[in-house]
Amino acid sequence: MCIRDRAWQVPSGVQRERTNQPLQSFSEVTPEKWAQTNYLSVTPALNVVTLTAKRFSYDDSRRPPIPSRDQPPLYGLHTNKNFVVLNAVENILAAPKVIKKETPATEKADYGCVPKYLQRIKDQINEEYESIRAMHQKEEEEEEQKRYELSSEEVEKLREGLQKKWEAVNQEYQKITHISKVDTQELR
DSSP, X not given: OOHHXXXXXXXXXXXOOOOOOOOOOGGGOOHHHHHHTTSEEEETTTTEEEEOOOOXXXXXXXXXXXXXXXXXXXXXXXXXXXXXXXXXHHHHHSXXXXXXXXXXXXXXXXXXXXXXHHHHHHHHHHHHHHHHHHHHHHHHHHHHHHOOOOOHHHHHHHHHHHHHHHHHHHHHHHHHHTXXXXXXXXXX
């Protein structure tokens, strides 16, 4: 016989009273009181306290067992209950629904005020516009820094160079436009 099997056996000559009252303090703990709480049993011959436990068992409130595979299903179950009348009686006898009276919007404290989320969105849009304006202003300042005023000597040199280039291009243009032959096939 193993130790586990012995734990389930109640020693002979010991009768226990079943009580569900908890013990008040450790000073009141005696072997007899331990036996009353169904946790311990006392063998009077040896004056030894041994731990005993109850086997777990389900109450009768369990669901019915699942039908076996071979058991045929139940057919033709009918009830004499009239659900339409039952529902009508239940609704007639039921307490009326309590309707919450809502306060009109005009009487609320924040009536006529701009909602906070709209103000937040408006602020975000303004911040974006400001950042775009700052970016454009910065680009304009960079372009202005690239511009500078030429001295009168540099302007004269630039005019002379442009004049010479214009004369060369114009002279070549004048030669091309005064061709005596009109035939376009020879020009190609």
